[in-house]
Amino acid sequence: QDGSGRTYVYASQLQGHPYLLDSLLGMDYAQKQFGVTVERIGPQGWDPVAGAEAVEQAIARKPAGIITTLWEPGAVPGIRRAMEQGIPVVVIEAVTPDDGGALTFIGLDNYAAGVDTAKELIERGGKSGSYVASGNWGASNTDAKFKGLTEYLEANSDWKLAGRIDDKATTSTAIDAAKTMFNTYPDINAVIGLDSSSGTGICLAAEELEKDIADLTVIVHDREDPVLECIQDGVIDASIVNKTALQAFMAVQMLEAYNDQKIGLANVPISADNKAAGVNPFPAQIYMGTEVIDGDNVDQFTRANLPKY
Amino acid sequence: MTQRLDDTPARKHKPLLAGNGFGSNILALALVTLAIFAFLALTRQNFATWQNLNSILFGVSIDFLAIVGFTYVMVMREIDLSVGSVFAFTGTLTGALLVGGWGFWPAAGVALLAAAAIGFVNGFLVVRFNINSLMLTIGSMLLVRGLSNVLANDLGGQTYPRAFRSLARTNLFDIRITIVVMIVLVLLAWGFQRRAALYRKMCFIGENVKSATVHGIQVGTIKILAFVASAMTAGVAGIFTASRITHADVRMGLGLEFVMVTAAIIGGASLYGGRGDLRGSALGLLLLALVLNGMIMYDIEPVFQQFVIGALLIATVAFDTVLNRRGQ
Amino acid sequence: MSVAGTLPHAQTSSVAAQPILSLSRVSKSYGAVQALREVGFDVARGEVHAILGENGAGKSTTLKIIHGEIEPDEGEIRLSGRVTSASDRAEGDIAMVHQELAVFANMSVAENIFVGRMPRRGGRIDFARMHRRAAELLELFGVQVDTREILGQLTPGQQQIVEILRAVESDASLLILDEPTSGLNNREAETLMALIKRLRESGHTILYVSHRLPEVLEIADDITVLRDGQFVETLRNEGLSEDDLIRRMVGRDLGPVAVSDLSSVAAAPVALAVKGMSLSGAFEDVTIDVRKGEIVGVFGLEGSGAEPFSQALFGIVPPTSGSLSLLGKPVRDVSPAGLMRRGLGYLNGNRKEAGLYMDRTIADNVSAPVLDRFSRLGLVDAGKVDELARTDIRRFAIRVPGPEGRPRELSGGNQQKVAISACLANAPEVIVLNEPTRGVDVGAKAELHDVVRNEAAAGKALLVFSSDLPELLRLVHRIVVMRSRRVAGEVGGADMTEAAVMALAAGNR
């Protein structure tokens, strides 16, 4: 607990989104471990403008560092401004091509996550069959995951895409879409859910249809509570999850390492003087890789069993 | 003259579904919906299955619950844009109370009372200070959405008790109860709009509120009741949806108000009041559901959906306006 | 007032002898109704020419035709000898003040006077000049308001003045004023007279319509009388009396016609008792009793408080104090619904604004007030509704195909009959009628008068508000006159004359 007492700001939109709850959990853990404070500002829901404002106004608080997200580029000017003023910025979870010169991106390689999904599908559902993909189409992460998934399946299997359904990242929409999907493609062999609401939608749709999809291979993403329940019930075979808590923890850790002269990440001898040489001592990206939740380990992931800080 | 009067038929050429000049003529809409249905049924073998139709109806039946009060508010030349928020708030509140260990009925009861209170405030302010309801309910929409997000945040993604989920799945003669309710309500609405004094009063209010006043119709009371009804029906729908999605979702009911407007307008309601028909609103929702279902069945790029809905809305109203100049 | 020279000068033409305006054989019919039949008369340049006639005689129609707003069916209109089309005149050098207010409550007084013609310097409006000019014009009337005030804040009378000034400012050589004084109090009316005289001196020609005979006799050079849409004659205003004019307007001598004498009702119980009723800012301390079988008229010029009183009486804007009792029972809840349940009936003054549903069937219209009575368990008995509609159509001789007809397709007079049917549908014991024959032609008018008398004969108590004094004189037993928000007095029986009423209403003339 004898930490630096530095203050960091987590400025981002979607502060209230369940998907990011373990991000927050990771931050709480980091606060405890490093004895730092992480202030959280930004809108509850999806609001790019307010998200961008949050980053820019975070700078005014003169924090030791800023952690943010880039689902869309609104915050890029803010990040650029912060870096210009020597406030280190770390992007987590999602990043745009131009990251405004942030020190690093810590999070998921969505393309790779898609590939992992494909591997999981092949391992659990065999090398061939037809499948449907549910996602929040148009959203970058869905698109990238889908790319990884399809390209890997193309190259390594005979899985055929029967169709796509749009869940608009809204549970009730996801349920209705998934029901239509089950009705439209009665004889598919697998369902893939790429968005955090997809899994809930697919599972609840099956429940509502009183359709036994145990023989279907259902691979989804993320760990909304309903999804975990569905894994416990054996409706969903597996969920591919990002190590969200870790990305948040590492964001704080990296910033501490950068600020704390005793650790001295800033001065790793890449050059005589990194600052002068304009060397960024951080790795460009830090990918979390994915974990697989299935019936065997699901209990370790349920919120109830997670520690609080 | 007397002679001529007596042999004029009581009602000349009354359209089949039109009721007696009240409600609106939903025949055209019914035919369009039927046509789309037939088209899908003929071209997609998986469309006309019991499973699929049941799913479509179930989805529609829940939104339908929310549009009941909304439609009759529109009949009176008012509008309630807070339905989406009230829908989310009531559902989330019920869930939160259940998570807090309450029994279902107390929880749902309290949530519905809260909804009724919101509706009452909307109606009361509109009537007493004659505030434009479009502007006012944008305010309450924001306010209530905020409250509902506060709740959702507290819950932090927790799932509601399993028992609660069975609510939406309750069956009556092995049909989802909401579907049964919808059918019953549509039949009731039919009678209500044909015969009920209350509905006629609503139409008169919508047609010319000053005339209604000098004819001794209790404009204020009826309007307030309608707003309360609008909030409560939205609330009921919200509770069913909450039971369906099993956990607090911040995006619940987002933009629902505009889906409602679209459906109601397609269903024959008018922003200029005096018209509006629950049967039509139901058909409107069904039409939208069929279109979406069809687009999935045809595996059409999902992102086209919004475009189609928008075009549908404008086309309908343009058609209606140009036909019987109900413009300014 | 030191405003000589502030008035614009019309360019006087060389041929002063030639009439500036001459109508010949002008006819106009609105569907069933012949509003004007072969009307023809001349208006001499630089004079004040009054047009007199009963309501519905065709005055406004004539003026609108001259102003070029509506095409006549036949006939020609010459300006300074030149035959003109409606569009010529609309473009031309004619300004008109309409009977109905057409003002912008959200704009300043000055802007209302200048609307489209604000003085400009460069691209911008020259506000200094506009307000200076507006102030001068208001000063003519001694209207004590800032020209920057929002018009909505002014009294109806002041608003009317602003509209008059709009026409004056337009500096047209032919000025048309359709009942400009209806909204004015005495002083304002006098000022208008003075202004009109000065306009005449400065070479303008004024066409003037008013129901106030004294002021017509005061300012008019020539007086044209219309009756039932026909030209009666044009008189030189020399040694004429009001009676001369009335006789020509009405075409017959008026006594209180067919009115049962007061003695019969004197004994009858009081059906409507209003005591010391006030609505702050609108009217004060009004006390009126109406007995069963009695027809009481309420007359007041615009701004007298008569109109708000009639509305307060029915709870449209509930009164702030006073007491009200119907059929001997005191009433506390002064709301339209509550009062109707206790047997009060109300006819609104403007049927288009309130009283009709233009796009609903006659059956719907007449049944609207009695839906509850016609329903069991909240369900309407369509048979009864249809029956009511048919009986009303017969009873009031409404010219309409059947119960399915809609007011929008009806003539004004028939619309009025529908509105009255709705008002009487509930068989009220006490009936408040506002302008019962507004915009109704002579034939329909007589029918409606009979309806009123029959109700009275049937022992109902009626309170009739009308701006149409001749009508009141013919219709009612006695007239309560309101002036400046209070009851100014009451006339009845023999001394119920236009002059007596006007004296009370306009304040000693």
Added chain:
Amino acid sequence: MSSIRKTSFLRSARLEQETLTFTVVILLALVLTSISPAFLDPNNLASLQTAVAPNLIVALGMMTLFMIGRFDLSVGAVMGISGIASAMALDAGMPVPVAFATGIMTGAAIGAFNGLLVAYLGINHLIVTLGVLYMTRGVIEVVMSGQQLGGFTSFPEGFSMLGQWGFGGLSGIFLFSLILCIGFEGFMRLTLPGRKLLFLGGNPVAAEAMGIARRRTEFWCFVLSGGLAALAGVLMTARVGMANRYMGDGLEMQIFIACLIGGGSIAGGKGSYVGALAGVLFVTLLTNAFNLLLVPSEWQAVVIGAVLVLVLVADGIMVLRKRGRPWRNILGLWPSRLAT
């Protein structure tokens, strides 16, 4: 002449509500200054400017429509698609001015479509602009579905400058939006065409009788609204340096609310551009307060909603009073009861 009661400037200029909002804004600013050192920090001020600028530009168009009794729900979507349009033009290698014009034209064209349907076909403006909102969003999705995350990126320097220039602590687009606002205010108050907007909104029938062309005016107001939304969209695209599908998402409601709080009314005949400024400032400062004071942002919507309701109730009461309704009739428990 005897003395005439002077009308207060605020009343004759119809700036009562605007003044109130401005006062609240200033109070809010003072409070923030005193309790949060970060408020006056250049970064915060910069952020406020860039937050206000686009919303103000869009609000100018919305307020113009409010004045004539109309509104436009499609502004957010128009903002988005215009940014994308200019980005695509750049992508296709067109010079900056052409790309800029392309964006504006796109918006103006959509505005013209709205205007056509509302003014000339007489279709209700809520329906039209709502439908156009859906359709435009749909088009955006279709156009962008091929695109990488963040949509179009890497614009020529000249284009980015459009959104990024400025001097001292002042952001260029903020200054620009202010000047625009003042320009519009001047137009509305000082020129005849400007006043005609208010005549039209105040009494359409009489206005038409006085020879004011209702339909044409309405049409051009919608074109203006579309064009301004487009302008904001292009500038924001230039500032962020990327055109993406989320720009202007849900903006219409924020603008709508800002205009209402700033003294506009969808009834027409009322409102001013400084009012739009006041409204936008209020909403922006409120967001800022939540960020600076670390108040959980879910309460923000509650506050704004409550403020809006209060504003409307206050306005409603004022109107009733002006119509001469006695207090007990407005606020009384039983307005229709006769006191005995």
